[in-house]
Amino acid sequence: MRVVLVALLTLLAFPLAAQDSMPPAPYAYRQLDDPRQEAAAQKLMETLRCLKCQSQSIADSDAPMAGDMRHQVRTRIAAGEEPEAIRAWLVERYGDYVSYAPQISSVTWPLFAVPLLILILAAMILRRRIGARGDA
Amino acid sequence: MRRWTLWLPLGLFAFFLGLAAYQLTQPKDEFVHSTMIGKPLPQFALKPAAADLPGVTTADFTDGKPRLLNIWASWCLPCIAEAPHLASLREQGVEIIGIAIRDRPEDVARFLAAHGNPYTRIGADDLSEMQLEIGSSGVPETFVIDGEGKIRHQHIGDVRAENVPELLEKLREAAE
Numbered sequence: 001m002r003v004v005l006v007a008l009l010t011l012l013a014f015p016l017a018a019q020d021s022m023p024p025a026p027y028a029y030r031q032l033d034d035p036r037q038e039a040a041a042q043k044l045m046e047t048l049r050c051l052k053c054q055s056q057s058i059a060d061s062d063a064p065m066a067g068d069m070r071h072q073v074r075t076r077i078a079a080g081e082e083p084e085a086i087r088a089w090l091v092e093r094y095g096d097y098v099s100y101a102p103q104i105s106s107v108t109w110p111l112f113a114v115p116l117l118i119l120i121l122a123a124m125i126l127r128r129r130i131g132a133r134g135d136a
Numbered sequence: 137m138r139r140w141t142l143w144l145p146l147g148l149f150a151f152f153l154g155l156a157a158y159q160l161t162q163p164k165d166e167f168v169h170s171t172m173i174g175k176p177l178p179q180f181a182l183k184p185a186a187a188d189l190p191g192v193t194t195a196d197f198t199d200g201k202p203r204l205l206n207i208w209a210s211w212c213l214p215c216i217a218e219a220p221h222l223a224s225l226r227e228q229g230v231e232i233i234g235i236a237i238r239d240r241p242e243d244v245a246r247f248l249a250a251h252g253n254p255y256t257r258i259g260a261d262d263l264s265e266m267q268l269e270i271g272s273s274g275v276p277e278t279f280v281i282d283g284e285g286k287i288r289h290q291h292i293g294d295v296r297a298e299n300v301p302e303l304l305e306k307l308r309e310a311a312e
Contacts, residue, residue, distance in 0.1 A: 020211045020238040025263045050170050051273035093196035095169055095171045095269035128170075 020064055021119075027074035041074045044083040047100040048073070048090065057100060089125030167292045170271030170279075177205075178269040182259025185236040186244045190261030192233055194256055198306045200283035202310035204303065206255070207267060209239050210247035212275040217293035219251035226254040230307060234258040235266055237275055267269040277302065282310035 032038040045059035052063040069090075076086050090098045096105065101125055102113055167262065177194050184191040206222065208215040222232055234255040236244050244258065261267055270287065273278065280289035280303065289306040291299060 020209060021243075022238040022240065022262065054166070054168070065264055065267075068238075071263055072265070072268060090268075091171075093172055093268065094168055094169065094273065097168055128231065 022064070024064065024067045025071035027071040028120055029070075030074075032074050037077050040073075040083055041077045042084060043076075044077070045070055045073055048087070049098050049100060051094065051098065152217045158191060168273040169292070170273075170287070170290045172271040172287050173290060175287055177281060178266075180259075180269060182235065182261055182266060184241075185239055185258040185260035186232070186241055186248065189253075189255065190257045192257045194233065194285060196233060196257060197285040198283070201231065201278065202288075202307045202308070203233060205270075205279040205281050206232050206233060206234050207237060207272050207275055207277040207279075209237045209275045210243040211239070212237075213231060214277045214294035215247075216251055218276055219254070220297070221295045221300055222254040223252050225295075225303065226302075228304065230304070231256055235261050237261050237264055237267055237307050269307045280310050282307045 032041060042059060046057050048058045048069065050056045050058045050061040050063055050069070052065045053061050056066070056108040058066040058073070073086055077083065087099055087101070091103075092110070096103060096108070102108060141284075177197055179192040179194050182191050197205075201235075204225065208218075216230075226232060230252050234257070236258055239260060241260075254280075259266070267273075272279075274292070276294050278291040278295055280291075281285055282288050288310045291303065295303065
């Protein structure tokens with residue numbers, strides 16, 4: 001019983017790093033008034049990595065910095081900036097890692113090329129096998 | 137089909153097993169490094185974060201002298217640990233400009249009173265805007281900025297005793 005209790009308590013443990021006492025950024029938790037713009041912002045935020053909690057998107061994280069990034073995304077969208085331009089702005093500062101939408105670049109092209117190569121190889125082997133059987 | 141090709145799948149399996157085992161033994165780099173190194177500081181102007189110190193603008197970095205840009209906060213525990221080492225850099229003639237992330241003037245003043253003030257200026261970055269501009273992903277981080285306002289080096293995490301000579305060397309390189 002005690003073990004279970006301790007285990008439950010650890011779920012409530014606070015992260016080691018302290019957090020600030022400032023209120024969240026204006027657009028961290030407030031949606032944009034225009035539903036079309038908010039949808040665009042939401043779609044983008046779901047594909048941007050939270051830098052403090054790297055397995056979450058900024059749409060998914062309550063870290064203050066993620067809130068500041070959401071504020072940044074929403075205000076830029078409201079100002080008429082294209083979502084992909086905002087992504088490019090962040091990638092310029094943090095590299096590909098900040099984006100969950102993979103781009104083809106000099107480093108990432110094998111990720112896209114290798115599956116294609118394997119498919120072509122598999123097709124070739126299959127054709128040879130089936131062709132060989134037809135001959136027999 | 138030749139005999140040896142029979143062993144190919146096992147060989148491949150062993151290769152990937154070895155690769156995975158090797159990667160498991162490698163230390164994981166969890167830091168997101170700024171990709172702004174070598175680029176000029178973005179244009180910005182931050183209001184003062186403390187009553188008795190001026191705020192920070194891009195122009196403060198372009199007078200020909202290299203300096204340190206320290207991203208910190210009064211609520212950040214490792215920032216307390218690095219305070220004595222920033223003080224030692226200051227004693228060795230290094231100018232340190234601070235940027236306080238999501239901070240209150242009274243908290244900044246309390247921190248400086250308790251842990252010393254190595255800064256000539258501190259700008260307040262209430263929405264982490266400047267932090268995002270230079271590709272910093274946490275507190276504390278320390279950037280070496282050359283005399284033309286170009287970002288030359290990023291140190292992630294608190295500055296420890298062994299990092300002091302390292303940063304002095306980077307500042308020397310930036311002065312060349």
